[in-house]
Amino acid sequence: MEPDRVLEGLDPEQTQAARALRGPLCILAGAGTGKTRAVTHRIAYAVASGVVTEQQVLAVTFTTRAAGEMRGRLRGLGAPRVQARTFHAAALRQLSYFWPQVVGGPTPTLIESKAQVVTQAARACALQLDRTGLRDVASEIEWAKVTQVRPADYEAAIAKAGRAAPIAARDMARVFDAYEELCRERNLLDFESVLELTAAMLNEHPTIAEQVRAQYRYFVVDEFQDVNPLQKLLLDAWLGDRDDICVVGDPNQTIYSFAGATPAYLTGFSAAYPHATVVRLVRDYRSSPQVVGVANGVLRHARGETARHRIELLAQRPDGPDPSYTEYDDEPTEATSVARRIVALIDAGVPAREIAVLFRVNSQSANYEQALADAGVPFTVRGGTRFFDRPEIRHAVHTLRGARQGSNADHPDESLVTAVRHLLAPLGLTPEPPEGRQAREKWESLAALAQLAEDVAAARPGATMGDFVAELEARVATEHAPEFEGVTLASLHSAKGLEWDAVFLVGLTEGMLPIVYAETPEQLEEERRLFYVGVTRAREHLALSWGLARSPGGRKSRKPSRFLDGLRPASPSLANQREGRRTRPTAAQCRICGATLLEAAERKLRRCADCPADYDEDLLERLREWRRDTAAEQQVPPYVVFTDATLRAVAEHVPQDSSQLARISGVGAVKLQRYGEAVLALCAGDRPAGGNADATQGRGTTQ
Incomplete structure (x- = not known):
């Protein structure tokens, strides 16, 4: 060239x-x-x-x-x-090529996971570590080796770095030394040694x-x-x-x-x-000017090294929608609203795989897994297993099932919440979060399970362990659609290097972002940079939200993240966004009773959900049959073709040509081209030519 x-x-x-x-x-x-x-x-x-x-x-x-x-x-x-x-x-x-020349003898075995060797090293030191402890100790060994800290110097090094060891510092140094000795004896190499x-x-x-x-x-x-x-x-x-x-x-x-x-x-x-x-x-080709404006605003309040090396981005893309800042009464309401908004984006033609929900810690994914499952939206969890597939949760569910028959009977005065916390304590649910990232993630998962018990008890006073386990089993049995076509759920760390058309940054409260254990100025600035990474994953749609309480009816004591200061609109506009209702230039009205329409599905139909429908029931049934067959042929979930709300809107308006069909919310340009002819044929009382849209053209997309 x-x-x-x-x-x-x-x-x-x-x-x-x-x-x-x-x-x-x-x-x-x-x-x-x-x-x-x-x-x-x-x-x-x-x-x-x-x-x-x-x-x-x-x-x-x-x-x-x-x-x-x-x-x-x-x-x-x-x-x-x-x-x-x-x-x-x-x-x-390079090491493999030159090994015979430099060392000779058999080439070492590369270990991709330190867990087994760490287990044996801990036993040699008369220490018993659970799965989470093993992961934390392995991570600490990695930190020591990449920072060139030797076992003999470990205690002094973490004191100088202000770092908390996952186990007692002296024990950590002993396990580290034993680990290195085992690797030498068995001719093993980890990635750091390479x-x-x-x-x-x-x-x-x-x-x-x-x-x-x-x-x-x-x-x-x-x-x-x-x-x-x-x-x-x-x-x-x-x-x-x-x-x-x-x-x-x-x-x-x-x-x-x-x-x-x-x-x-x-x-x-x-x-x-x-x-x-x-x-x-500095020219940003990824994100709209509105998203870039938020990103620049995040760093504008930075301090220390982050401020000294701040890069001010210049947006190169056309204008997009304004980012939204939404306050909710509690976390489940936040998750449910986010799921509804995701459905609306999919209706508008945004592929599910181009949507992400990002959070600070993996335990926050549980509410969103459930909310998306309830909404019929497929999803994939990046950087971790789904909530009920995590080892600590599977163990906990097994323990709770075993206690279903006897817990309340043995302790009749013990409340459901107390009984659940009592059973989870031996599994790692301590009163305060432990040190070590892996241990904290396990603790957060168990704490989320305990919180679920509180939610069940609040919703059903007098609920028994049997009631709680039944609720758990119903959630475990929730079916999830294939991952390849789903919305991404990810922690902010695991989202690094990725991008999506639409990003929902959720749980933006003090104690979560910045995380509660970020105390020094340096740690707080790293949390700010983490927030910046989350914002800059979005190409066009950016939604930022937080809940004031953990559970419905709980005390609304949480405060929005300090990183939102100077970014979000004044509080009056926030009041209009409660329960997910964003401020809009004009209010849609019901065409039947004239009331203001607040929900997306109502605006799509242009009537209240409770007002009598005037659609053609036979046409709606034909549309549903056509959607079912088309979805099966294209191997996608039915909502990818059209949602129920869009089909009802078509049945109510009975469009006669492409221009009328295009005016229905949820029928974008791509869907109009792909499915328009078939839908108009159904509205005219005819059978669509060829039965369905081209399956090859439609497969694997939600546009």
């Missing part, structure tokens, strides 16, 4: 980055500004210009998905032989370092704000005394400090390389 053709279509800042072919380059890339486009075009331009060969380039990123995307783009740009790998994949390849040994091999064996550095002369590191000390050690070993390195990242998206990542390498790049070229990408 001609070099100049590679640069076609890049904006001025991206072009500047692509033309900086030699020496150190730092690309500060805001969310949605096309950083992958910039770095892949730069690599392809360097190859096309003869500055470097494809085989001499090593592009490093953090996930296999990101590496795969980079390779795909490079193939399209005429550079298919460029190596784009994760840190671990690149290091493992990086460490590769760096040591390069630093201690000059001839091998020469070979590797002769192979790779041109480096690109993506998401540089997430680099940890161990990865930086390896990167420096790869580079040697050279400086042909391009780093790209966004200090405003640093959200993994708890795992050892630090933005200091990115923000301090110019100090490390005083002759570096620095390019700032």
Whole structure:
């Protein structure tokens, strides 16, 4: 490919980055500004210009998905032989190749999970850890190794870092030491050791370092704000005394400090390389101006390092709808309203897979799983299992089932809530949340189960354990649609690097975001950056919401997140948004009784739900039969074709042509093209030609 053709279509800042072919380059890339486009075009331009060969380039990123995307783009740009790998994949390849020469003997076995070895190490220290404790200890070992902390130095290191150990610090150091010893004895390598040994091999064996550095002369590191000390050690070993390195990242998206990542390498790049070229990408191609305005507003109130390195985004997309800020009386009401709004978006043509509900902790997903299931909307839970499939919840449900017959009988004066909490206590439901991220997530799941018991008791005074277990079993048995076509439920951390047309940021209260255990200024700023990451996942629709109480009828003591200050409208407009009713320029009125219509389904029908319907019942039945057959042929849920509300609206208005059909809410341009002819034929009393819309064209979409 001609070099100049590679640069076609890049904006001025991206072009500047692509033309900086030699020496150190730092690309500060805001969310949605096309950083992958910039770095892949730069690599392809360097190859096309003869500055470097494809085989001499090593592009490093953090996930296999990101590496795969980079390779795909490079193939399209005429550079298919460029190596784009994760840190671990690149290091493992080199270590495996040189192992016979450096060490000899059998190649170590790579362990993808530390759990089994940690279990044995804990037993060797006469410690018994449950599943959650094992995960937390394994995570703590990872933190220690990536920050280059040895077992002997662990206690002093966490004191200096202000970090709480998941178990007693002395015991943690002992288990860490035993873990390392077991790995040595059994010739096992974890991912951190792969990086460490590769760096040591390069630093201690000059001839091998020469070979590797002769192979790779041109480096690109993506998401540089997430680099940890161990990865930086390896990167420096790869580079040697050279400086042909391009780093790209966004200090405003640093959200993994708890795992050892630090933005200091990115923000301090110019100090490390005083002759570096620095390019700032600020044109946001992902989100509407309205979403970009919220994102910029989030960082406008930042402090410390976040404020010093703030990137002000410039929106490039056309205008979209205004973000909504909605206050609810309680969490279940919030979840139910969000589910209704999601149904309305799907009716308007937004695919279910292009909608996400994002929350701070995984335990918040339970209400949304239930609300979406009740609304008939399929969903997938990213970054974790569904609530009732989590090991601690399955164990808890089993325990509660076993207590169904005897709990209240043995303790007749004990309330349902007290009995449930008593049974959950041995499983990990302590009065206060424990230390350790995994332990806290388990505790939050059990606390949500205890809260469900409170909700059942409040709704049905005198409810027994049998009543509660029946409620649990009904929820467990809720059927969920296939994941590939569903709304995404995800924590803010697991949403990093993804984007959707519509994003619902939920549970935005003090104590949840920022999380209750974020106390230092640095921790609070990381929570702000986490909020920023959530906002910038949205392309067009952004909804922010919070509930004042945990359960219906509960004390409304919660406060909206401090991160909403300066973003949300004044309180009078919030009052109009209670119960999910957003302010609108005009109010729709019932065409039968003249009352103001508040619910989306009522506005679609242009009448109150209680007013007598004047639709053709035979036509509605024919429409439902047609929808059922079409959905079966296309292998999608029936609501993907049209919702019940849209079919009722069609049966009431009986449109005679495409223009009349298009005016019905829920019939967008895509659905009009796909299904319009069949629907109009049914309205005219005819059988649709061919029976259904084209199944191949319609399969796998909710447009």
